[in-house]
Amino acid sequence: MSQLPQAVPRTWKDWKGKDPIWCPGCGDFGVLTAMQKAAANLGLDPAGTVLVTGIGCSGNITAYFRSYGIHGIHGRALPLATGVKAANPDLTVLVAGGDGDGFGIGLSHFLHAARRNVDVTYIVMDNQVYGLTKGQTSPTTPSDMSTKASPLGPLAVPLNPLALALSAGASFVAQGFSGNQGELVGLLEQAVRHRGFSFVNVQSPCVTYNLVNTYDFFRQSTKAVTHDAADWDAAMRVANDRSAVPTGILYRAQRPTLQDTSHPIPPDAGVPGAVAAAADPAGAYRAAKGRFDAWLDELRVR
């Protein structure tokens, strides 16, 4: 855990922790800087912010971001973060990791956190490879890409994180590119502001082990989304369109969070409506269920 500053920081540099040991040029530098700028722009308090990470090159980011942090075990960042948020709903909870950590061993946690609408922001540094363990193919490696450690390629089709998040019920789904700071900072700010599970997949090149999905590749293939973010069907179409790499907010909706639908809710939990919910937990549950059912009807996913 980094030593915390005494006052709320005013610039992104105040969110700097230890010096990163990533390879020079790693895309994760851009993600870290964007997180620091977003935190500063939002006026977050490092003492009220927790960053939970899994294992991988990107998991080291807890040491580089000056807030409270938990560098957890492989693929388990989201359950840890769910516990942190449940224990203290007042905290801003950020979760970060790589594609191997989040879409490999941690895949089921990703889907269940999305469908439960846990009120955390999940940032995945997606570089389509396991960098920390010398370049094996990962769940998002293109099927026709080989690496030094996996010369035959993945021998599988790649997962589609955006489509998975949408189909699992994520209430905020976005994608950024670590080489486009201006857009990424804005996406992270909106993700943190969102009440519910916000997922930001960031194309973050591994300059050492992925020589296909490079900065130049993404500069040429990214395309800003233009559809209405409330339109789930349009978001799904964009997520499944492999002719470009979409960036921007694909989908955003409000629905009850896990904290809203859990009961009984202690009256001092700081959750909106918690006092009324404590007085009438069954009524509060029915109301939350009604809002949830209306949301399902809207999406036609029953």
Ligand code: SF4
């Ligand atoms: Fe970044 Fe790849 Fe180096 Fe890991 S191996 S620090 S992901 S460039």
